[in-house]
Amino acid sequence: MASALMNKPTGKQEVxxxxxINKELILEVNNLxxxxxxxxxxxxxxxxxxxxxxxxxxxxxxxxKSTFLRSINRMNDLIPGARAEGEIIYxxxxxxxxxINVVALRKEIGMVFQKPNPFPKSxxxxxxxxxxxxxxxxxxxxxxxxEESLQKAALWDEVKDRLHKSALSLSGGQQQRLCIxxxxxxxxxxxLLDEPSSALDPISNAKVEELxxxxxxxxxxxxxxxxxxxxxxxxxxxxxxxxxxxxEYDATEKIFTNPSVKKTEEYISGRFG
Amino acid sequence: MTHVLKVILQEDSDDGVTNLSTRSxxxxxxxxxxxxxxxxxxxxxxxxxxxxxxxxxxxMEQAKAxxxxxxxxxxMEHEIHDKALLLIARESPVATDLRKINxxxxxxxEVERMADMAVNIAKSAIHIxxxxxxxxxxxxxxxxxxxxxxxxxxxxxxxxxxxxxAQRCAKRDDQVDKMFGSLIQELxxxxxxxxxxxxxxxxxxxxxxxxxxxxxxxxxxxENVVYLVTGxxxxxxx
Numbered sequence: 337m338a339s340a341l342m343n344k345p346t347g348k349q350e351v352x353x354x355x356x357i358n359k360e361l362i363l364e365v366n367n368l369x370x371x372x373x374x375x376x377x378x379x380x381x382x383x384x385x386x387x388x389x390x391x392x393x394x395x396x397x398x399x400x401k402s403t404f405l406r407s408i409n410r411m412n413d414l415i416p417g418a419r420a421e422g423e424i425i426y427x428x429x430x431x432x433x434x435x436i437n438v439v440a441l442r443k444e445i446g447m448v449f450q451k452p453n454p455f456p457k458s459x460x461x462x463x464x465x466x467x468x469x470x471x472x473x474x475x476x477x478x479x480x481x482x483e484e485s486l487q488k489a490a491l492w493d494e495v496k497d498r499l500h501k502s503a504l505s506l507s508g509g510q511q512q513r514l515c516i517x518x519x520x521x522x523x524x525x526x527x528l529l530d531e532p533s534s535a536l537d538p539i540s541n542a543k544v545e546e547l548x549x550x551x552x553x554x555x556x557x558x559x560x561x562x563x564x565x566x567x568x569x570x571x572x573x574x575x576x577x578x579x580x581x582x583x584e585y586d587a588t589e590k591i592f593t594n595p596s597v598k599k600t601e602e603y604i605s606g607r608f609g
Numbered sequence: 610m611t612h613v614l615k616v617i618l619q620e621d622s623d624d625g626v627t628n629l630s631t632r633s634x635x636x637x638x639x640x641x642x643x644x645x646x647x648x649x650x651x652x653x654x655x656x657x658x659x660x661x662x663x664x665x666x667x668x669m670e671q672a673k674a675x676x677x678x679x680x681x682x683x684x685m686e687h688e689i690h691d692k693a694l695l696l697i698a699r700e701s702p703v704a705t706d707l708r709k710i711n712x713x714x715x716x717x718x719e720v721e722r723m724a725d726m727a728v729n730i731a732k733s734a735i736h737i738x739x740x741x742x743x744x745x746x747x748x749x750x751x752x753x754x755x756x757x758x759x760x761x762x763x764x765x766x767x768x769x770x771x772x773x774x775a776q777r778c779a780k781r782d783d784q785v786d787k788m789f790g791s792l793i794q795e796l797x798x799x800x801x802x803x804x805x806x807x808x809x810x811x812x813x814x815x816x817x818x819x820x821x822x823x824x825x826x827x828x829x830x831x832e833n834v835v836y837l838v839t840g841x842x843x844x845x846x847x
Contacts, residue, residue, distance in 0.1 A: 565701055592703045594840035601704045607631045 341429055341444070343437045362387040362526060362556040363408065368422035368432075370403050370412065377403045380422065381582040383575060385526075390548060390557045392567035392588065395577035396603065404577070405528050405560050407431075409445040410438045426526075443470070446519035450531040452511035454503035454518075459486075459495050462503045462514055463521045470522070481521050488554070489517035490547050509533075509540020513547060520551075527551065529559040533566070545570050564604050568592040576600045635700045642692050642713050643768060649685040650720050650764040654757065656682065656727035657823060661753050664734040664816065665746060675731035682724040689717040705837075712837040716767055719826045719833075723760065726819040726826075733812040733819075743799055743806045749817060752788045755781055756820045759827035766834045775831035779845035785824040792817045 363385035370378040378400040385391050393401040403412065410431065412418040424431040431441060454462050463482045464472075472478060482499065486492040491513040495506070503514055512532060519527055529548065533541040548557060549570050561567050567574055568588060575585040576599075584591065584600040595601045602608050656675050663672035693710045696702065702710055762778035765771070796814045800807055825846065832845050 564703065568703065593707065595704055604703050605632070605706050606635075 341427065341436055341440050343435050360387050361385065362426070364423075364425040366423040366425070368404070368407065368420065368424060370400070370407055370418065370420045372403075372415065373417040377580055378407075378420075379580040381577075383582060383585050385556060385558060386573065387556050388552050388554075389572040390552050390559060390570055392571035392574045393558065393560045393577060394562075394564065394567050394574060394603070395583075396608070397562075398579075399577040400580040401560050401575075401577040402530055405530055405558060406447075408526070408528055408558065409442045409447055410436070411447065413438060443522045444524050445526040445528060446522055446524035447528040447530065448512070448515050448519055448532045451535050452508055452515050454506070454511050454514050456502065456504055458500045459503050459506070459514060460499040463518050466518070467521055485517040485521040486514075488520050488551065489513045490543065490550070491517055507540065509536050509543055512536060512540070512544055516544075516547065516551075520555075524555060526556045526558065529557060531560055531562060534562060541566075564592075564606070576603060578603070632700075635696070635702070635706070638692070638696055638700070639706070639709060642689065642696065642710070645685065645689050645692065646713055646717055646720070647764065647768060649682060649689065649717060650760070652678075652682055652685065653720050653724040653727065654760055654764075656724055657730070657753075657757060657760070660727040660730035660734065661750065663731055664737070665750065667734070667737070667739050667742075669735060669738070672731040672734040676728050679724055679728045682721060686717050686721040690714060708837050708840065712767070712833045715833050716764075716830050719829050720764075723823050723826045726823050729819045730816050733816050736812045737809050740806070740809055743803055743809055744795075744813075746813065748788065748792055748795075749813065749820070752785060752792065752817065753820050755785055755788070756824040756827070759785070759824050763827040763830035763834070767830055767837070770834065770838050772835055772838050775834035776845065779828045779831040782824050782828045782846065785821055789817050789821040 361384045365381060365383045365385070367380045367382055368378060369376060369380050381400075381404065393405060395401045406412045407420050408424060408431065412420065420432050422432070426445070429436065431445075455465060457465065460482055463485055464478045467478060467481060472481070483492060483496075486495060491510060494510060495514075498505075503511065506514060512535075516527075516532070532548070533544040536544060545566060548559065551557060552572075559567075559571065568591075571588045573585065574588045574591040576583045576591065576595075576597075578599055584595055584597045586596070590596075591600060592604060595604065656678055659671055660675045662668065663675060693714050696710055697707075700706075759778050759781050762774055762781075766775035766778060793814055796810050796817070799810050803810065828845050832843060835845070836842050
């Protein structure tokens, strides 16, 4: 699968990643630095992300957590002047390498944004749009993927009778689950969620949280959230960012009961940020 | 004013200035919770002292007053528990904040048990009544004084989050345990020569046991102080 991510074949891979030793890891970040022009937004962070787990990235606005999240599927490429140094190792390849086929990468590392952003098309087409673009044309196969994705996103029962109605007729929470279904349809390995339920009402939020927990058996999930309770409820590990530094990264239960760094405690207990 | 309250009010007057942090409402509520607990501890300390005086002076009125006063201490515990639950529900505390509330709940339960011991001592005083004491109860009084110091130290350690004071308090428990052992031996030795005073001897042995339990509850509070500050659970009761 990894080779599909390469723009062109290269020689033997030199990367000796932790992943080769520990198959439980999905990503390995080494000395990652991200710049917007002259400004450094992320300062030499190193961390490993575990497979089939939920990793929460927390920190005050401007701390670099979303910048880091977006670097994982190269969304920052779209921002003029943004550049990244260091390594993000995925499937023995450095995601940041110029040889990476970014379109293929984003199929494997999908993203869901803060505001539900369904296409102004039918529910069905929202899911099939990218599949068709990726060359899947057979209707029976498309139907199958649509049902499977909506099932996984816990939306099938609510929309199965109106698949050809506009996605914009759905509630905010349903729209967000549709966006998650749309990502699932591409059969990713990693899902990046950027505050996926901050714009939702409490019930929709609870549904999205349950869905995220359910999804970790199939995917590795990295979520940016400003909601401390959400991070503590759903994540396995929590990373606290502050001013571009990774201040503390540990098991979520440790972070929320007895963090090692005072700054982390001050942030999670709402004393600044 | 009881000793616990005196020590702590003295300490408080030193810093004086109230810090307005981002979560001043939460911090104020937490402070109120601790003050409630402090009042409860102070009331309990008073009850223990009065129960002991009732025993020494064979003052039945005082003993009854201690027993009647326990309801008030129980109500204080309920108030602390209600306030703590409300803080958890409304403020979603984490880390040290959460441990503070957890420890306040546990400490209040320990204090409530101490108050029950005061009631038990008062009841023993009533059981003995005005029967002439078979022995000078000087040593029991001494043991009680150490136990009361432990109460003060543990509560002060809780309020000021002082680990070294908590550890010092726990160390005294060994002394209380030793005194308890020798007092029981001594009391039992009276039985053969004073068969008519068996009831009194048993009641005095009970009192020793109640005092020893008060010291144990203080040690438990001291352990909770260590947990509050470090997040680690240790056993100071060994």
